[in-house]
Amino acid sequence: NAGVMQNPRHLVRRRGQEARLRCSPMKGHSHVYWYRQLPEEGLKFMVYLQKENIIDESGMPKERFSAEFPKEGPSILRIQQVVRGDSAAYFCASSPQSQKNEQFFGPGTRLTVL
Amino acid sequence: KNEVEQSPQNLTAQEGEFITINCSYSVGISALHWLQQHPGGGIVSLFMLSSGKKKHGRLIATINIQEKHSSLHITASHPRDSAVYICAVDLDQFYFGTGTSLTVIP
Numbered sequence: 001n002a003g004v005m006q007n008p009r010h011l012v013r014r015r016g017q018e019a020r021l022r023c024s025p026m027k028g029h030s031h032v033y034w035y036r037q038l039p040e041e042g043l044k045f046m047v048y049l050q051k052e053n054i055i056d057e058s059g060m061p062k063e064r065f066s067a068e069f070p071k072e073g074p075s076i077l078r079i080q081q082v083v084r085g086d087s088a089a090y091f092c093a094s095s096p097q098s099q100k101n102e103q104f105f106g107p108g109t110r111l112t113v114l
Numbered sequence: 115k116n117e118v119e120q121s122p123q124n125l126t127a128q129e130g131e132f133i134t135i136n137c138s139y140s141v142g143i144s145a146l147h148w149l150q151q152h153p154g155g156g157i158v159s160l161f162m163l164s165s166g167k168k169k170h171g172r173l174i175a176t177i178n179i180q181e182k183h184s185s186l187h188i189t190a191s192h193p194r195d196s197a198v199y200i201c202a203v204d205l206d207q208f209y210f211g212t213g214t215s216l217t218v219i220p
Contacts, residue, residue: 048207104159
């Protein structure tokens with residue numbers, strides 16, 4: 001019973017490039033959450049998705065960031081035209097359909113922008 | 115304004131000591147979570163609480179809803195307990211404390 005999978009674990013991008021972060025939720029989980037942990041800061045909520053729906057994106061920066069959770073395949077967090085300030089650890093969590101509160105975290109993707 | 119405050123920020127203990135980490139929050143919540151983040155970065159959910167007390171091995175978590183306060187206790191601490199412990203409250207989304215960095219010295 002695999003846990004939440006994230007890939008890549010480490011991603012290096014140059015300023016202006018695009019970053020795509022993938023999250024495969026636990027089997028049977030249809031709710032996905034993305035969090036960002038900036039260096040020396042705590043975790044911050046970014047977005048909450050269900051299959052094919054964005055439920056809450058109040059924590060997402062207004063520009064360059066987007067997220068999706070298609071009917072098939074992993075959830076994707078996409079950052080366009082990355083800047084150095086985007087360097088952070090991005091964590092994904094998932095929860096079962098009927099239990100929004102109980103979340104299981106992935107190992108995170110560490111994005112470094114050069 | 116931080117919805118969640120943790121203390122202490124950093125904590126060093128000798129192996130075997132009893133450890134307490136505190137979390138205070140300022141709003142009504144549906145649940146409170148304690149998370150553990152190891153030096154490698156991975157996050158593990160330790161407890162989800164909405165009232166009372168929970169125990170798992172050497173870890174005990176308590177919550178006082180009226181006082182909007184929770185504590186995480188570690189009994190007979192061990193160097194492998196060294197990690198960052200994060201309190202999170204569940205409103206419409208998760209709000210996280212800044213974490214308590216625990217180092218247990220052999």
